[in-house]
Amino acid sequence: MFKKKPQIKNLSSLKSSExxxxxxxxxxxxxxxxxQPDAPSHDQEGQPATQPQQTLTSIRNALLPDPTSAAKFTTTYGRNFTPVSGTIYVGAHPGQEERILWFQIGKDDRLIPTVYTLWQNPGLTPxxxxxxxxxxKLKGGADLFAPGLIEPHRGFDERAKxxxxxxxxxxxxxxxxxxxxTSSVDISALGDNPTGTAAEGLHWEGDELWAxxxxxxxxxxxxxxxxGWLGIMSGLEEEVEDLDIDDDGEGEQEGGGVALEHSTSDLKAANGNTAHDNDKQEEEEDVPTTKEVDDAFIxxxxxxxxxxxKTNPAEPHGxxxxxxxxxxxxxxIQPHLRHQSPHYNIKKTSWKNAKKFIKHLDKAVLVKSKDRNGGETVILDIDFNDQKIKNFQPYPLPKPKVAETTEDGGGGSKAQDPGTDQSLGQKLTLQVVYRASSKLVPDLLSSKTQFYTSQQITTALKQYIEDNPDLVNESKKRYIKLNPFIANNILGSNSSTDDSKALAAGEIDRGTLNRRILEDDHLCIPHHIxxxxxxxxxxxxxxxPKAGPPPKVTLTIEKRGGNKVVTAIAGLEAFFINPQLIRPELQKKCAGSASVGQLVGGKPGMLEVQVQGDQRAVIEKEILGKRGVKPEWIEVVDKTKKKGKK
Structure with a gap:
């Protein structure tokens, strides 16, 4: 549509409301x-303890940055060069120059994203x-024909109507x-032999809007x-991970049999990628037999x-x-294998998946297992007194290899050695401090710009009472008489029932007065560091120190892409944790695929880590706990639970 340069009028800034x-x-x-706002909680000081999360404002800014300008344009469309008019919207994502981010055509009010918007908002469209x-061909102005589509293993996006x-x-x-x-047909329902036009082109990388x-x-x-965008292989990779761990079938092709491996090779061929170098490397290695892999797992x-x-004497030994x-x-299993090699994985065993492996351990009377609803098999108990365990002789473990893989969306940077992760073993301390309002300065506190701890404020109040001995009620030492400062500046800051009672009585308990000062953010403005x-x-x-409630790491358990349960981790940056560095560790510990992408609705550069399955326990203990993040700084949002009937 924009193969030829459109006529664009002068840009004008949009009002914030527009x-x-x-x-x-x-x-x-x-x-x-x-x-959706989460239910508020409170910290030890009584202040709201909601965590930074995506807000309506941040989502709006991710879609249409502030400021955004608009301008009318005219151009021609189609083979008949039909005149078309519309509106373009220009803005700049942080760190980038202004680009055309959206456009609107004719009487259709819908805004169409340009590639610049799609590069910043993964998953926005199918x-x-x-x-x-x-x-x-498409960049030359051609429409998209159905036979040219490559269908991913997971099927076409259901939104492609x-x-x-x-x-x-x-x-x-x-x-x-x-x-x-725009799609000309229901692409999500295309059959095995699609024909005809699938979509009509509006904009592409290389046209005049892009330029x-x-x-x-x-x-x-x-x-x-x-x-954040799913590639052709994404669905298949997740299915392979599922089969490694949770496959419930009992047939010979279970856990990645012939049909699955064939699909993988077909898709790799369609993707233009080959595993020649990897195959060559594997051929140079000694390929173990199935029995050798089985023995290694045992x-x-x-x-x-x-x-x-040995390390935890008391049962259940950690x-x-x-x-x-x-x-x-x-x-x-993985950390204790004799050989850290692609040949030593669950698919190469005779069991093919974790379920059958657990069943084998149960049959060998090493564990007691149980099948849960949904077909998952778990280990209920271990026979720690079995002679095989008592007489086991440890062997040297190989050092794990660090893979060099591209981690960032822009391409180029390599994954760092886990040893360079500076957040491992760090000690974190959350300190809550306060700034005094003008109502407390200079009678109680000396400065409006200085930060005070709760202990310092308590000490200042104690000193104020000592400097004004006439405030002490001699018959009731715990009570303080009200003077104009306490009555007007402290108790007069709001009209609560307790304040009214104290004003009527002409006195207030010392502890109550101290809490009254700390808990009123009109008197003591909370900050954290x-x-x-x-x-x-x-x-x-x-x-x-920063104003507002302390940060939290948010673990969101939800279903994405159908019925796939994922755990999304956000808010790591506030705790000095690089999301890119924990992805390989997550993938290994959770035995599932993991990805890092821009946090939807978050500030540019704020990342979200997604890992397959409900992994809250592993993340809290094995990932965040080792990096100094305390349980009270973690908030879990489980969106997979069914809402109860009211």
Whole structure:
């Protein structure tokens, strides 16, 4: 549509109210849910302890940055060069220059995202996949034909209905949208032999909307990959992880049999990627037999139990029973294998999955297991007195290899060695301090700009009473007589019932007066600061407490992409934790796929880590606990629970 340069009139800034209205229209058109406030809790000082979370404002800013400008445009569309008019919306995401982010055509009020918006908002539209040759045709102005589509293993996105806005990516950079259009048919329901036009093109990387720049610099190059968009292989990778751990079937093809491996190779071929180098490397290694892999798994289990019994003398020797299949594989088996090699994984055993492996341990009378609802098998108990465990001789464990993989969405940076993760073993201290309002200065506290701890404020009140002995009620030492300062500046700050009673009595209990000062944010404005290791507020003048409630790490358990349960982790940055560095550790400990992407609705650079399954226990103990995050700083939001009837 914008193959030729459109005629764009002068830009004019949108009012804040107009921008918010447009952002809300986008949220409605693209089914972006409004964030739901969580029930407020309180900290030890009695202050609200809600955590920083995505808000309606942050979602609006992610879609339409502040400020946003608009301008009318005219162009032609289609083979008949039909005149078309509409509106473009220009804005700049943080750290970038102004670009055309949205456009609207004719009488259709719906806003269409440009590739710049899609690169910043993963998952906004359905993403379809084609070969790179097809991408080149699309960039030439061609429409998208159904036979050119590559259907991912998980199927087409259910949102790709007739008339919906869709994006297209090439098979090599399958997480980077390059083309935007509207679907001509219900793509989600396409059969095995699709024909005809699937979508009509509106905009693409390389057209005149992409090339527009306020500084006439031309278009901005696309990133190599973007976290948050699902690639062609995403569904298959998750299914493989599921089969590794939770597969419930009893057939020979269970846990990644012939049919699944065939699908994997087909998709890799469609994706233009080969595993030639990896295959060559594996051929150079000694490929173990199935029995050798089985024996290695049994030995790893015995090693894990023997080691736990040695380090934790009291039963259950540090194990949190019942033991989940994911914990068994990631925390007991994998760290204790003789060989850290791709050949030594659950799919290479004769059991194929964790369920059958647990059944084997039960049959060997090493554990007692139970099948739960949904087909999951857990370990209820371990026979710690079994002779195999008592007589087990530990063997040297190999040092794990650190894979060099690209972690960032922009491409290029390599995963760091876990040893360079500075958050491991850190000690965190949350300090709550207060700033005094003008009502307390200078009678009680000396400065409005200085920060005070609750103890300092209590001491200041005690000193104030000592300096004014006439305030003490001689018959009731615990009570303080009211003077104009206490009556007007402290008790007069609001009209509560307790204040009215104290004013009527002409006196107030010392402890009540102290709590009254600390709990009224009109008198003492709460701030917080998170101190790391040896940091102190007094020794480092560069540390600045922040207003509002302390931060929290949010663990959101929800279903995404259908019935797949995932755990999303947000708010790590406030605790000096790099989300990119914990992804490999999460993937290993949870024995499931993990990804890092921009937090939807969060500030640019605020990341969210997603890991497959309900992994709250592993994350709290194995990930956050080792990094100094206390349980009271973690908030779990379980969206998979069914709401009870009112």
């Amino acid at each position: 921008r918010r209205k447009l952002a809300d229209q986008v949220r409605k058109d693209y089914s972006i849910p409004e964030p 993403l379809l996949y084609v070969g790179d040759i097809v991408v080149g 007739k008339g919906s806005v869709i994006a297209v990516a090439g098979h090599k950079s399958d997480t980077v949208p390059r083309w935007v259009g 527009w720049s306020a500084l006439n610099k031309g278009g901005m190059a696309a990133p190599e990959s973007i976290d 030995e790893a289990f015995l090693y894990a139990v023997h080691n736990a019994k 194990f949190d029973l019942p033991i989940q299949p994911s914990y068994l594989i990631s925390n007991m 998170l101190l790391r290791n040896e940091q102190t507020l007094e020794s480092d003048s560069s540390l600045k």
